[in-house]
Structures are given as C-alpha cells and as structure tokens.
Amino acid sequence: MPRSFLVKKKRGACGAWQWKEPEQLEWKEDNTFVDEMCMKQTPSCPDPQHPATVSPSVITLGCGTGGMRVSVPLERSGRPGADNRPSWSTVMLRRSVYEPTTLALHRAKPRPSPGSGDFVCPMCYKIFPLQRMLTRHLKCHNLVKRHPCRFCGKGFNDTFDLKRHMRTHTGIRPYKCELCEKAFTQRCSLESHMRKIHSVHQQYAYRQRRSKIFVCEDCGYTSSRPDEYFLHVRQCHPGSPALRRYYRRQAHENSSFAPAGRYLFNNLI
DNA sequence: GATTGCTACGAGGGGTCC
C-alpha cells in the first residue's frame, strides 16, 4: 500500500525535506524529469521492470508506458522515539495526471466484472456501489493533496486525515487507557492496547460505531458530551472553527422549530 | 532473529449539508 503520493525533495543548503507538488516536476519527451532544485536531469531507466535506485537528493526514474515509477523518500514525523529514519517508496507518476485522456495503467491486473449500477474506477478498476464513492476514491489517484499540514507541509485528501496527522505535531492523545493511564492518538491503538495488554475485548461488532468522543485539537480536552465540549471551546478557544460549525448546526436544528434559533445563531457568530 | 506493541496513515463506509 503506498504511503506517500507526493514527491519529497531535499532543500539545498539546510537539508530539510520538503514535499513537492508533481506540477513542479518538469516532464520531458524522453520520459525524464528535470529537477529544477539542483538543475540536474535524471536519467530514464532502460528497463521497465527495474526502477532505478536513488540518491536522497534526486528523484530517480523507472520507466514504462503511460507513466513513470519514481522512488521517493517517505515522510517521517520527527516525533521522539518514532520511526524517523528515511525510508523509500516506489510510486507511479502518470502522464495522465497531466494528460487526462491517457489511462493506460495496471493493464496486467485482472478486472473484476461490475454489476449493473456499479461504478468502476478507470485507474485501478475497483468497483463502487455509489457514484460519490468513486468520485472520492479518484482523489486518492490524484497526486495533489487538498489539505496540507501547516507544520510539515504534507498533504492529505481528507480533513480528518489532516486532523489525525496534526496530533503527531501537537502531541494530543485523546484516547486514554483507564487501566494504566497510557494515552493514544487513535482509538484503534487504544483498543489494540486494551486487547493485548489488559485482555479487554471490545464489545462492538464489525464496523459498529463507537461512542463519539469530542476532542479539542487545541489543548487536548476531551468529553463524551457535546454540550460540555462546546462550553469548553467557547470559554477557552472562542475563535475555534469547531465552535462556528456547532453554532451553525444548532441554528439549523432550531430553525426547524422556531425562528428564535436563527436569531440566536446570528447573534452568536 | 523473532515477536510484541505501538505509531502513522491510506482508504472505504456512512451521515449530513449545501
């Protein structure tokens, strides 16, 4: 499973890693990139089956019709004790990103047969029951991520992914183990911990929704009650976008029953 | 070297809003 779709480059003197949009790479007719950071042209790979290895400062190429394999260094969090050593991933950069009419990848993959009413991804031939699921899925083939992290610049397709990633920078760990006080950034980590360390098995069915926890991403405050949570945000972080969303929702609910709800909403924001 | 526990993240499912 690819863990990175953005190309990351080392910035000159300071040596810091930096995500780079694919548009910043210049394609050439002979299937090579021009690296404008170091103004060095990387060679194309003579064998499509053997993507070239790379040096950390240069994106190096595999080749193939319709696109190019590139080895890229993967982002690391910088978190103490975490996995911060550079590692590499091979990703496919497709010409179809720039030429939308070209869809020539993954020809060797067996194509599942879609039923009537199914929506098939033209890139990977995955089948989705709803158009909106296909539309969203297509974003994962797009190299440009719409939600960049303001700390490290890494991009994500989903706001939730970004919010979750931000916890690696803020250190907020909303999911606390009641038995040993250990805290986790994700619920699945806590559940795995409970299961393995304390032999406490979850009572939820597959894909069953857990009880919602409201997390203040500014200070780490958590509450299972929305009124408590928004009271906290209102008092401590009055400029939070979460508060605005809450007011908007409240106004929408109130407006269904009484005009006073809209008045309250308008006077709160 | 193998196993365990954890972090981080890609991506699908579903609800809601506009």
Added chain:
DNA sequence: GGACCCCTCGTAGCAATC
C-alpha cells in the same frame, strides 16, 4: 451530486523486548 466530516479497518515500519 459534490463536498465535508467522522468513523473504521488494515497494514507498513519501527523500537523494545524476548
């Protein structure tokens, strides 16, 4: 119907431990 939000599952990769 698209965008947004939140959820979950699955998994790569690492450090610590056995």
